[in-house]
Amino acid sequence: MAEGRQRIIHKYLRTTKLFPSIWCPGCGIGIFLGAFLRAIDKSGYTKDEIVLVSGIGCTGRIPTYVDFNTLHTTHGRALIFATGIKLVKPELKVIVVMGDGDAVAIGGNHFIHAARRNVEITCIVINNSIYGMTGGQLAPTTPLGLETTTSPHGNLEPSFDICRLAEAAGSVFVARSAVYHVGHMERLVGKALKKKGFSLLEIISQCPVHYGRRAGMGSAVEMMKWQMENAITEEKARKLSEEELRDKIRIGVLVDKETPTYQERLDTLQESLKEKAGAL
Amino acid sequence: MTNAELLSGNEACVKGALAAGCTFFAGYPITPSSEIAHMMAYELPRRGGIFIQMEDEIASLGAVIGASLAGAKSVTATSGPGFSLMQEHIGFASIAEVPCVVISVMRGGPSTGVPTHPSQGDVMQARWGTHGDRPAVVLAPSSVAECFGLTIEAFNLAERYRTPVIVLTDEMIAHMREKVFLPSSDEIKLVERLKPAEPPEWFVPYRDPGTGVPPMPAFGEGYRYHVTGLCHDERGYPTTRADEVEPFVRRLFRKISQDFDKLQWSETYYTEDSTLNVVAFGSVARAALRAVRDARSKGMKVGLLKLLILFPFVRRKVTQLMESSTTILVPEINMGQISREVKRVNQGKCRIETLNKVAHEPMTPHEILEKIEEIYG
Known part of the structure; x- marks a missing residue:
């Protein structure tokens, strides 16, 4: 089984340069990448059909390693480049991967407007609750009170719930998983890829180097154990009180609705303009 | 055959962009450039092109670069404060070598300044506004007819050199109306970006073919490659090696400096x-x-x-x-x-x-x- 899985991943990894990756031992991004590539393989898309776009940070390095049309943009801006690509070539499958700081701090404005606009982009946010690459600074997803390199006396800011933010902004598909639940994660990537319109998948991940040490969460193994113990499916969560749900990670599909995509609206507009021109 | 028209500078920029084959505009409203967006919003969907109003100017140029990577000739238009926001992506388009055109209509500054009056305060921003060393290509029309002609040339230079090109006008040129004679499409010479001639398996995306300007396939054409704002080697992969970074940055300059003699545009x-x-x-x-x-x-x-x-x-x-x-x-x-x-x-x-x-x-x-x-x- 393990051998079979390895073979699937190796179909998609670039082999010409850059291995090993820049990710630290124990990082969750590699586990995500494996699940992501297996989901891609099942989805039936060819490598030429996929455009993988990222911003800056540890997650931003994913496209470098995989054999698709890949674009590593500026910090927080992956979604806007993806919007331009998708509008010009609607036949391509455009996927964006971002970290939490990339997506909802510096890229927060683009994030809500991409969700609102409903251009068909599969947007995956890997949330490790901290800035990893730059050295463990406070993120908008860092829990209250946590001591980071830029909150050495404790974080004073409440954190964002990325899924609720996406839902409020109009995302037609919102889901959450965690790198510990690797099979679950793979299935949700597959679902997000199938969705017409802007889909948001949040992946709870771990940064043992910059978060584990500071928060007293320990090693990567302990952090993943925490994910295992605290993840609760959306179906179960709906039956529990707010008090019981505190500190739990709700995983599963949170929103799945049908709204016309930007492309569908644009196609209708262009058709009607053609008819008008024809009538003259 | 020529057509006489009464146009403003902003309108002439739009006509020039469309004549150059532009099919994508992303922008954000700002005085005194907004008429460019208005006319693009009307014209592009009627021609099967794309107009999109983005959430800010950073997003506008980002979408333009994305569209260009997908193969479309793309443009945005802005003024002072918006031009400041675009500097980040002018740098990206420079290092990733993505053709695109930015029309910037100068108004009084700094900051919000005098939004409805002309200025020439953004000359050095157009040259040096983005961080890091890079060559700049900046055109400056002084009439409505030149707005038309130089916007076409901006697309031609962007496509030829794979670089962002800035058309720097000002509020007076943008809003004044003049009679112009527009050439017919067969009188206009257009430059298209060079596409790779070799099959995808032999393609090395950033190898200098001798001209300093590597051929550029669009996403989805079978040439899978990596585009990044990091300094990269010939294959597009990030590098910090001095023996790869030095020739790369020098090539960005050389591809334009070798043609300095051809670019002495003046009267x-x-x-x-x-x-x-x-x-x-x-x-x-x-x-x-x-x-x-x-x-x-x-x-x-x-x-x-x-x-x-x-x-x-x-x-x-x-x-x-x-x-x-x-x-x-x-x-x-x-x-x-x-x-x-x-x-x-x-x-x-x-x-x-x-x-x-x-x-x-x-x-x-x-x-x-x-x-x-x-x-x-």
């Missing part, structure tokens, strides 16, 4: 026997031409060099003019920006005088003539 007026010469661009060049004619009628040997391209700076043209000049006068609606370039290439050849105005009103012929008379004694 001279009355320079056969002139000893006092005015160097001007944009709306100020119009006033300068009138002032020069008035000075001529008074018997003064005055000439004009009008710059159509600001960067790369037309060094050869300016230094040639300096050989026969005792004085060069550089009038600008700023505190002296293109005059710095003139002084840089002067190297003691002649006297350089400046005339500056920052009330953000058009420079008048009278003001320039007064200065000419003062210099002439």
Whole structure:
């Protein structure tokens, strides 16, 4: 089984340069990448059909390693480049991967407007609750009170719930998983890829180097154990009180609705303009 | 066949972009450039193109770059504050070598400044606004007809050199109306980006083919490659190796500097026997031409060099003019920006005088003539 899985991943990894990756031992991004590539393989898309776009940070390095049309943009801006690509070539499958700081701090404005606009982009946010690459600074997803390199006396800011933010902004598909639940994660990537319109998948991940040490969460193994113990499916969560749900990670599909995509609206507009021109 | 039309500078920029084959516009409303977005929003969907209003100017240029990577000729338009926000992605388009055009209509600054009045305060921002070293290509129309022609040329240069190109107009040029004769499409020469000739398995995306400009496939054409804002090797992969970074950044400069001779875009007026010469661009060049004619009628040997391209700076043209000049006068609606370039290439050849105005009103012929008379004694 393990051998079979390895073979699937190796179909998609670039082999010409850059291995090993820049990710630290124990990082969750590699586990995500494996699940992501297996989901891609099942989805039936060819490598030429996929455009993988990222911003800056540890997650931003994913496209470098995989054999698709890949674009590593500026910090927080992956979604806007993806919007331009998708509008010009609607036949391509455009996927964006971002970290939490990339997506909802510096890229927060683009994030809500991409969700609102409903251009068909599969947007995956890997949330490790901290800035990893730059050295463990406070993120908008860092829990209250946590001591980071830029909150050495404790974080004073409440954190964002990325899924609720996406839902409020109009995302037609919102889901959450965690790198510990690797099979679950793979299935949700597959679902997000199938969705017409802007889909948001949040992946709870771990940064043992910059978060584990500071928060007293320990090693990567302990952090993943925490994910295992605290993840609760959306179906179960709906039956529990707010008090019981505190500190739990709700995983599963949170929103799945049908709204016309930007492309569908644009196609209708262009058709009607053609008819008008024809009538003259 | 030519068509006479009454157009504003902004409208002529749109006509020029469409004539160049532009099919994608992303922008954000800002005075005094908004008419470009208005007309694009009307025209592009009717032609099967894409218009999208983004959430800010950072997003606008990002979407334009994405569209260009997907194969579309793309443009955005903005002014001062929006141009500041776009600097991040002008740098990205430079390092990733993505053709695109930015039309920036200068208004009074800094900050919100005087939004409805002309200025020439963004010359150096157009050259140096983004961080890091990179070459800049900046065109400066001084009439409605030039707005049309230079916007087409901006697309041609962007496609030829795989670089962002800036069309720097000002509020006066943008909003004034003139009768222009538009050439028919078969009279317009267009440049398209070079596509790879080899099959995908032999393709090395950033290898210098000798011209300094690597061929560029669009996403989805079977040439899977990596595009990044990091310094990269020939294959597009990030690198920090000195022996890869140094030649890469030097190639970005060389691909344009090798053509400096072809890019001396400028016009001279009355320079056969002139000893006092005015160097001007944009709306100020119009006033300068009138002032020069008035000075001529008074018997003064005055000439004009009008710059159509600001960067790369037309060094050869300016230094040639300096050989026969005792004085060069550089009038600008700023505190002296293109005059710095003139002084840089002067190297003691002649006297350089400046005339500056920052009330953000058009420079008048009278003001320039007064200065000419003062210099002439």
